[in-house]
Amino acid sequence: MAEPIRHDKTARQLRLLSDALDSGRLGPVRRMVNTLSPAEIGNLLESLPPGKRSVVWGLVDAEDDGEVLVHVGEEVRESLIADMDQDELVAAASDLDIDDLADLVEDLPDTVIDEVLKSMDRENRERLEQVLSYAEDSAGRLMNPDIVTVRADTTIDVVLRYLRLRGELPDHTDHLYVVSKRHQYLGRIALQALLTHEAGTPINQLLDDEQPAIDVNETSAEVARQFSDHDWISAPVVDDSNILLGRITIDDVVDIIREQAEHQVMSAAGLDEDEDLFSPVRRAFRRRMLWLTINLATAFLASSVVNQFQDTIAHLVALAVLMPIVAGMGGNAGTQVLALMVRGLALGQIGGTNIGVLVWKEVRIAIINGIGIGLLLALIVLAWFHDAKLSLVIALALTVNFTSAALAGVFVPVTVKRFGFDPALAGGVILTTVTDVMGFLSFLGLATLILVR
Amino acid sequence: MAEPIRHDKTARQLRLLSDALDSGRLGPVRRMVNTLSPAEIGNLLESLPPGKRSVVWGLVDAEDDGEVLVHVGEEVRESLIADMDQDELVAAASDLDIDDLADLVEDLPDTVIDEVLKSMDRENRERLEQVLSYAEDSAGRLMNPDIVTVRADTTIDVVLRYLRLRGELPDHTDHLYVVSKRHQYLGRIALQALLTHEAGTPINQLLDDEQPAIDVNETSAEVARQFSDHDWISAPVVDDSNILLGRITIDDVVDIIREQAEHQVMSAAGLDEDEDLFSPVRRAFRRRMLWLTINLATAFLASSVVNQFQDTIAHLVALAVLMPIVAGMGGNAGTQVLALMVRGLALGQIGGTNIGVLVWKEVRIAIINGIGIGLLLALIVLAWFHDAKLSLVIALALTVNFTSAALAGVFVPVTVKRFGFDPALAGGVILTTVTDVMGFLSFLGLATLILVR
Numbered sequence: 001m002a003e004p005i006r007h008d009k010t011a012r013q014l015r016l017l018s019d020a021l022d023s024g025r026l027g028p029v030r031r032m033v034n035t036l037s038p039a040e041i042g043n044l045l046e047s048l049p050p051g052k053r054s055v056v057w058g059l060v061d062a063e064d065d066g067e068v069l070v071h072v073g074e075e076v077r078e079s080l081i082a083d084m085d086q087d088e089l090v091a092a093a094s095d096l097d098i099d100d101l102a103d104l105v106e107d108l109p110d111t112v113i114d115e116v117l118k119s120m121d122r123e124n125r126e127r128l129e130q131v132l133s134y135a136e137d138s139a140g141r142l143m144n145p146d147i148v149t150v151r152a153d154t155t156i157d158v159v160l161r162y163l164r165l166r167g168e169l170p171d172h173t174d175h176l177y178v179v180s181k182r183h184q185y186l187g188r189i190a191l192q193a194l195l196t197h198e199a200g201t202p203i204n205q206l207l208d209d210e211q212p213a214i215d216v217n218e219t220s221a222e223v224a225r226q227f228s229d230h231d232w233i234s235a236p237v238v239d240d241s242n243i244l245l246g247r248i249t250i251d252d253v254v255d256i257i258r259e260q261a262e263h264q265v266m267s268a269a270g271l272d273e274d275e276d277l278f279s280p281v282r283r284a285f286r287r288r289m290l291w292l293t294i295n296l297a298t299a300f301l302a303s304s305v306v307n308q309f310q311d312t313i314a315h316l317v318a319l320a321v322l323m324p325i326v327a328g329m330g331g332n333a334g335t336q337v338l339a340l341m342v343r344g345l346a347l348g349q350i351g352g353t354n355i356g357v358l359v360w361k362e363v364r365i366a367i368i369n370g371i372g373i374g375l376l377l378a379l380i381v382l383a384w385f386h387d388a389k390l391s392l393v394i395a396l397a398l399t400v401n402f403t404s405a406a407l408a409g410v411f412v413p414v415t416v417k418r419f420g421f422d423p424a425l426a427g428g429v430i431l432t433t434v435t436d437v438m439g440f441l442s443f444l445g446l447a448t449l450i451l452v453r
Numbered sequence: 454m455a456e457p458i459r460h461d462k463t464a465r466q467l468r469l470l471s472d473a474l475d476s477g478r479l480g481p482v483r484r485m486v487n488t489l490s491p492a493e494i495g496n497l498l499e500s501l502p503p504g505k506r507s508v509v510w511g512l513v514d515a516e517d518d519g520e521v522l523v524h525v526g527e528e529v530r531e532s533l534i535a536d537m538d539q540d541e542l543v544a545a546a547s548d549l550d551i552d553d554l555a556d557l558v559e560d561l562p563d564t565v566i567d568e569v570l571k572s573m574d575r576e577n578r579e580r581l582e583q584v585l586s587y588a589e590d591s592a593g594r595l596m597n598p599d600i601v602t603v604r605a606d607t608t609i610d611v612v613l614r615y616l617r618l619r620g621e622l623p624d625h626t627d628h629l630y631v632v633s634k635r636h637q638y639l640g641r642i643a644l645q646a647l648l649t650h651e652a653g654t655p656i657n658q659l660l661d662d663e664q665p666a667i668d669v670n671e672t673s674a675e676v677a678r679q680f681s682d683h684d685w686i687s688a689p690v691v692d693d694s695n696i697l698l699g700r701i702t703i704d705d706v707v708d709i710i711r712e713q714a715e716h717q718v719m720s721a722a723g724l725d726e727d728e729d730l731f732s733p734v735r736r737a738f739r740r741r742m743l744w745l746t747i748n749l750a751t752a753f754l755a756s757s758v759v760n761q762f763q764d765t766i767a768h769l770v771a772l773a774v775l776m777p778i779v780a781g782m783g784g785n786a787g788t789q790v791l792a793l794m795v796r797g798l799a800l801g802q803i804g805g806t807n808i809g810v811l812v813w814k815e816v817r818i819a820i821i822n823g824i825g826i827g828l829l830l831a832l833i834v835l836a837w838f839h840d841a842k843l844s845l846v847i848a849l850a851l852t853v854n855f856t857s858a859a860l861a862g863v864f865v866p867v868t869v870k871r872f873g874f875d876p877a878l879a880g881g882v883i884l885t886t887v888t889d890v891m892g893f894l895s896f897l898g899l900a901t902l903i904l905v906r
Contacts, residue, residue, distance in 0.1 A: 011801045018806035039682035047802030049810040163648045172686060173645060174627060191644045192626060195616045228711065229492035231704035233625060233686055250703050251684035254710065258681065261714030262796060265877075268721070269792035270785075277797050278810065281817045285825075288789055288818065292826050295785045299778040300833070306774045313766070313773050320766050320773035321759045324889065325752040327777065332723075332748045336741055339722035343715060344730050348464045349500030353471035357502040357731065364734045365741065372738075373745050380753070424718075436777065 014047055021052055030059040038067030046076050049278050054083050065092035069107075070100045075276035075283075077107055090115040098124065099144040099252065102131040130245070139218040142256075143237040143246035146170045149179045152186060152207060157199040159189075172249040174233045178207055185213050185236055185244040213238040216245055220256050225348075227253040264342070267425040270294075298429060302327070302436035309444035312452050318385050319447050322394055325377070327439030330401035331432045333369065337362050337409025338431050342423050345413055359410050366406035370399025393450050397443035404438040405431075467500055474505055483512040491520030499529050502731050507536050518545035522560075523553045528729035528736075530560055543568040551577065552597040552705065555584040583698070592671040595709075596690040596699030599623045602632045605639060605660060610652040612642075625702040627686045631660055638666050638689055638697040666691040669698055673709050678801075680706040717795070720878040723747075751882060755780070755889035762897035765905050771838050772900050775847055778830070780892030783854035784885045786822065790815050790862025791884050795876050798866055812863050819859035823852025846903050850896035857891040858884075 013032070020029045033041060033056060041060055045053050045068070057080055060068060065084070069077055069092060081089065089112045093101060105113060105128075117125055127145040134140025148169055150159050159176070163169070175188040187209035197206060213236040214223060227235065227250060234249045262273035270291030275284070306313075306323070313320050341358075344350040350358070374395035382391040412430045413423035466485075473482045486494060486509060494513055498506050498521070510533055513521060518537070522530055522545060534542065542565045546554060558566060558581075570578055580598040587593025601622055603612050612629070616622070628641040640662035650659060666689045667676060680688065680703060687702045715726035723744030728737070759766075759776070766772050794811075797803040803811070827848035835844045865883045866876035 011804045014801070014804050015806055018804075037683050039684075043682070043800060043802065046800070047797070047804075047807060049807055160648060164651060167649055169645045169649060172627075172684070174625075174686075191648060192622045194648060195613060195644060196620055196622060198617060228704075228707050229496070230490050231492075231625070231707075233627075233703065250686065250707070251681075254681050254684075254703070254707060257707065257710055257714070261710070261717065264714065265717050265721075265796060266792050268718075269789045271789055271792055275793065277793060277802060278807075278814065281814060281821065284814075285818050285821045288786070289822060289825055291789065292782060292785055292822060293829070296778070296782060296826060296830065299781050302781075303774050303778055306777065310770045310774065314770045317763045317767045317773075320770075320776075321756050321763065323773075324759065324777060324780065324893075325749070325756055328752050328755075328885075328889070329745060329749060332745055333741070336722045336724055336744065339719050339724055340728065340730060343718060344500070347496060347499070348467070349496065349730060351464045351467050351471075351500075353468055354500060354502055354731075361731065361734060361737075365738050368734065368738045369742060369745060372742055373749060376746070377749065432781075436781070440777075 014044065017044065017056070018052070021055065026055070026059060029056065033059055034061050034064070038064050039071045041068045042071035042076075045080065046072055046277060050079065050280075053079065053278070057083055062088065062091060063095060066094075066096040066100070066104070070096065070103055073276060074107065074274035075279050077104075079276065081107060081109075086112055086115065090119065094119050097144055098127050098131055098146065099142060099246075101128060102141060105132065134216060137220045138216065139214045139220065139223050139237050139248060140216040140245070142220055142223060142248045142252050143216070144170065144249065145246040147177055147236075147244070147247050148173060149177045149183075149244065150189065150203060152178045152204040154203050155199070156194055156197055156201045156203065156206075159194060159203060160199070172234060172251060175208075177236055177244055177247070178203065179244050183244055184242045185238045188236065211235065213242070213244070214248060215240075221260065223248060224253050224256045224260065228257065260346075264346070264424045267422060268428055270425065270429075295429060298433040298436075301433055302440060305437050305440040306444065309440075309448060312444055312448045315452050316390075316447070318387070318390065319444060322381065322390075323440055323443050326394060326397045326401055326443040327436045329373065329398060330405045330435035330439045333366065333402050334405030334409045334431045334435045335428070337406055338413060338423075338427050341410060341413045342427060345417055345423055350414065355410065355414065359407065362406040362410055363403060366402040367399060370395075370402040373402075374398045389451055390447075393446045394443065397439070397446050400442040400446075401435060401439045404442075405435050408434040467497065470497065470509070471505070474508065479508070479512060482509065486512055487514050487517070491517050492524045494521045495524035495529075498533065499525055499730060503532065503733075506532065506731070510536055515541065515544060516548060519547075519549040519553070519557070523549065523556055526729060527560065527727035528732050530557075532729065534560060534562075539565055539568065543572065547572050550597055551580050551584055551599065552595060552699075554581060555594060558585065587669060590673045591669065592667050592673065592676050592690050592701060593669040593698070595673055595676060595701045595705050596669070597623065597702065598699040600630055600689075600697070600700050601626060602630045602636075602697065603642065603656060605631045605657040607656050608652070609647055609650055609654045609656065609659075612647060612656060613652070625687060625704060628661075630689055630697055630700070631656065632697050636697055637695045638691045641689065664688065666695070666697070667701060668693075674713065676701060677706050677709045677713065681710065713799075717799070717877045720875060721881055723878065723882075748882060751886040751889075754886055755893060758890050758893040759897065762893075762901060765897055765901045768905050769843075769900065771840070771843065772897060775834065775843075776893055776896050779847060779850045779854055779896040780889045782826065782851060783858045783888035783892045786819065786855050787858030787862045787884045787888045788881070790859055791866060791876075791880050794863060794866045795880060798870055798876055803867065808863065808867065812860065815859040815863055816856060819855040820852060823848075823855040826855075827851045842904055843900075846899045847896065850892070850899050853895040853899075854888060854892045857895075858888050861887040 017029060017032055045057060048056060069080060089108060093104060093116045131141060175190055177188050178186045180186055187207040189203060189206050193206040216237050216239050234247050236244055237246045237248060238244055259273060266273045377398060378391035378395040381394050382388060408431050413427045416423045416426045470482060470485055498510060501509060522533060542561060546569045584594060628643055630641050631639045633639055640660040642656060642659050646659040669690050669692050687700050689697055690699045690701060691697055712726060719726045830851060831844035831848040834847050835841060861884050866880045869876045869879045
């Protein structure tokens with residue numbers, strides 16, 4: 001089982017840093033911060049309340065500013081950018097690779113973007129514009145146009161001479177790409193192959209044309225899937241005419257996978273993964289208010305069901321005591337099915353071909369659980385209220401609600417997804433509405449039939 | 454915003470495959486399956502109900518069997534292993550790298566393990582035993598002992614000659630490691646550096662000793678953090694005496710990050726990330742029963758609060774109609790705080806130094822939301838029940854419950870974690886118990902004080 005608690009090391013660093021900040025000696029703080037990687041600095045800044053965050057941000061080495069901005073969530077990024085003047089922003093942005101700059105550019109003030117574009121040479125400016133021309137969650141946005149290409153009709157020693165002349169390769173280069181005269185992608189050569197074969201070996205003997213190139217318009221989610229299903233370190237990106245445009249590297253894919261995971265966890269609570277832990281109260285309030293209002297509407301739906309049974313409840317107040325149990329337990333059972341389904345949908349594992357089998361499996365589990373938990377519940381209620389009929393009613397109602405929960409757990413996320421919404425976000429609200437309504441309806445309805453009349 | 458829907462391509466494949474299976478022509482199915490990578494085959498098998506799963510598993514190329522077993526969740530793995538005879542299992546296991554084999558070995562029958570060990574040479578057997586001697590979630594288990602080392606007192610051309618003689622390098626080799634005579638880790642040489650420097654360059658000029666080696670007992674969660682914070686592709690693993698034992702590569706780290714993410718999503722619903730979408734009803738039932746029983750106990754806690762107010766409810770049945778709203782809305786508000794906290798704790802962003810600021814922020818949001826949503830709620834209740842005092846009671850109770858939810862949202866996960874439990878697993882149950890109890894108590898209590906007496 002994976003350990004979900006990510007790192008106590010960061011928590012320790014945070015404590016040390018906080019102590020140093022509190023003591024007012026900024027020298028040690030600066031030294032401590034600048035031993036960290038940009039991602040670690042970003043994580044640290046995210047964990048600091050606004051005041052301390054500004055102080056520490058001012059102590060970060062200017063050369064790391066750009067990378068740190070790339071690594072923090074959008075809300076925190078805005079707060080950091082607000083702390084910088086134009087010259088600092090231009091300098092920070094100018095240090096970045098094209099793909100990182102493309103990621104940042106939308107959050108920068110227009111005047112800064114103009115300055116950055118002016119400071120770039122024509123080739124890089126064109127590259128940036130090209131990257132920005134692709135959709136936000138596409139391979140085009142993820143790719144780095146900085147690639148090393150070689151021709152197929154040469155030999156290893158010629159390539160080695162070229163590389164020595166060229167000097168350093170782009171980060172995470174594990175392959176050189178082989179292109180045609182028209183820059184069409186033909187295949188790739190592993191650096192490993194260059195090192196383990198004799199100098200005279202022709203390049204086309206080493207050519208690996210098995211890995212398919214990624215289409216520039218592919219979604220970033222699909223890119224992430226391909227990388228993790230094939231254990232790729234990097235992959236070439238091509239356009240419709242198979243022209244090589246750039247490459248995507250695993251480090252950016254890891255960021256996407258992390259974001260997807262955060263998105264799933266946060267959206268189940270109606271939050272955005274870019275939410276700042278310390279976002280200003282006014283801003284946080286507005287966003288949560290929306291979510292709570294949606295939930296309020298669904299709560300009234302459930303209440304209106306209870307309202308229909310006022311006479312029944314007046315006749316036997318114990319029903320008011322027990323009704324939250326039936327509704328709540330249905331919610332718990334449904335949430336389990338929902339979690340399985342949301343994961344399955346995210347992995348593309350669920351479709352028209354297996355949904356029938358899934359429903360049947362879940363309904364059987366619901367009925368068995370209904371009988372098991374229902375029996376337990378009936379015994380407790382019998383001991384508490386000494387009313388055998390009430391015991392029967394609650395056990396029956398629970399089984400009905402578990403079954404509704406199973407059906408809703410399977411069909412709600414599938415339907416939500418079919419309508420183009422996010423099952424993780426909308427699924428939970430709709431599901432608990434179903435289980436609340438069905439819980440109250442079955443329990444109070446059965447009570448009216450069996451107990452009151 | 455990250456796209457949470459992972460891939461419709463897999464869903465499409467699944468449909469095609471299901472059609473082919475239904476038609477009974479297994480030739481096309483076999484061809485289709487064997488164009489996929491082991492991870493893709495694993496994903497496909499996970500999405501098939503037991504019967505079809507067995508059929509497709511029988512069609513997978515024997516050489517992929519081992520890798521597929523490594524890539525599926527534990528429950529599915531057991532079902533696949535049950536379909537294989539001893540010879541197939543031995544063959545599958547023997548094809549694997551040491552780190553993958555270590556991952557699989559616990560799920561294999563003892564007789565198979567004996568056969569596999571017998572078929573290995575002494576060096577590999579010792580390596581496997583070494584890897585297995587480390588804790589399950591440690592760097593030692595993740596590492597692959599298959600590494601290429603060079604000595605510092607040599608030059609590039611000597612290394613190149615050695616590599617050409619050696620032939621192929623282990624997968625994902627991006628660095629060679631430099632060790633002392635006693636095999637202590639000194640630093641690493643990028644393959645890039647070997648390619649871009651002149652043949653006569655001494656190795657020690659290229660030595661990069663900046664990346665710290667990973668301690669073999671480090672947790673896999675911490676390893677994952679370091680990889681993603683530093684954009685590593687691979688990292689060396691050493692023991693207490695700095696002896697180089699192996700290396701960890703990014704592809705295994707990506708698997709860990711995915712598992713952590715699944716764990717968070719699934720454990721919030723009391724499920725295990727290894728749960729099979731199609732696990733046998735009896736097995737699924739037993740596991741879910743446990744979770745539902747825990748939830749039943751907490752539901753009774755909330756009911757016992759309502760029970761104290763039977764007289765009040767008998768006096769005004771509208772209270773029974775409205776009480777689920779106050780409890781449920783508190784749950785929704787608290788879940789939002791909990792999601793923020795679980796993420797923050799997982800990222801190590803929360804500690805004694807900032808928890809006060811967080812509580813104060815969340816309490817302020819709760820009070821503002823209490824007033825906002827409370828006012829809305831009061832107006833609706835006034836229009837519905839024409840009772841100004843009832844409106845006042847529900848608005849006050851909601852604000853009290855939002856505040857309890859904020860406090861519970863912050864302190865429950867922190868406390869749960871401090872006691873060594875998983876905040877994602879236990880946090881939600883405890884939180885909703887608090888908000889249910891406080892919701893019923895504040896609403897019915899205030900109603901008793903203001904409306905009844």
